[in-house]
Amino acid sequence: MQTASGIADQVLLGIAQGLERNSEHPLAQAVRAYSIPQRVTALVITDFVSITGEGVRGQLGSETVRLGNQKLMAEAGNDLSATAAETELMRGEGATVLFVARGTSLLGLFAVSDPIKATTPAALEALRARGLRIVMVTGDSRRTEESIARKLNIKDVEADALSAHKGEIIKRLQDNGAVVAMVGDGVNDAPGLAAADVGIAMGTGTDVAIKSAGITLVKGALTGILRARALSQATMRNTRQNLVLAFVYNAIGIQSAAGALYPVFGLLLSP
DSSP states (O other): OEEOTTOOHHHHHHHHHHHHTTOOSHHHHHHHHHHGGGTOOOOOOEEEEEETTTEEEEEETTEEEEEEOHHHHHHTTOOOGGGHHHHHHHHHTTOEEEEEEETTEEEEEEEEOOOOOTTHHHHHHHHHHTTOOOEEEOSSOHHHHHHHHHHHTOOEEEOSOOHHHHHHHHHHHHHTTOOOEEEEOSGGGHHHHHHSSEEEEETTSOHHHHHHOSEEETTOOTHHHHHHHHHHHHHHHHHHHHHHHHHHHHHHHHHHHTTTTHHHHOOOOOO
16 A cells, blocks of 8 residues: 555545445455454445446545546546556556545555465466467456466466456457357456356356356366366266267167067067
8 A cells, every 4th residue: 555645544544445345346355355454444435336447436525536447547637647657566566556536636556466376377277288278358457467477377468458348359259269268256257257158257256247157166266167177078978978878779769669679589669
C-alpha cells in the first residue's frame, strides 16, 4: 500500500474497505484481507456500483470515491503521473495495481500479487506435454502479465481483456478450428466460461463463474485440470466400448431372435 502526500493510512484503508466490502472479486478479497488486521473502521459507502473490468465506485457523503485500475481513474479525470514510475516497477514484479481516489484526487494505491501455486508450473508443463496450447487471457495490464508469463513459460498472452473481449478471443480461437477449454474464477470470466467448449471454474472463485462453467475444480489448483481431462477421456473410452459391445450383442441377438440359429443349433431367442 502507498498513500499520496498528506493522506493518512487510516483514510485510505477506511475508504478501500468500505468500497470493497460489497464486492466478491478476488482482488476485493485481497484488499479486505489486508485492511481488516489494521483495525480500521470501514467508512460507509452508499450508491455502490461495480464496473466490470475496471473497479468499483460509490458515494462517501457528497463525494464520489473510486477503487480500480488505470482505466477507471483515467475516465474520472484522475492524474496518475506522480505514481507512474512506482506503478511500472510494481507491475514489472507481477503485481496488479489498484488506485483509490476521492473526487479527482488520488489518495493512494494498492499492489496486489497472487503468488504462483507450487503446483502450477508442473501442471502447465504436463498440459503442454499432452499437446495443449496455453493462452493467458487477463484483464490486467500487459506489463504485469508478461512478468507472470515469463515465470510460467507462457508464450501467448492476451492482456487488458475486458469481459466481452475474453468471449471474442475464445470465438476467434474456435473459428480457427481450436477446441477451447477456459479456466476462470472471476465475474469477468463468466461470458468466456459460457462460450468455451469446456468452461472450468475454480471453486475458490465467484458464484457467477461457477454457475457459468461446466466443471468446477473444488480445490482451485490447475492440477485438477489434468485429473478432469483424464477422467473425461476414461469416460469416453468406456462409452465407446459399451457402444461396440451393445452393437455386437444386438447383431447376434437379432439374428437369433429371427431364427437364424434354429436350423443348425436348435437355438431360438424370444424377440
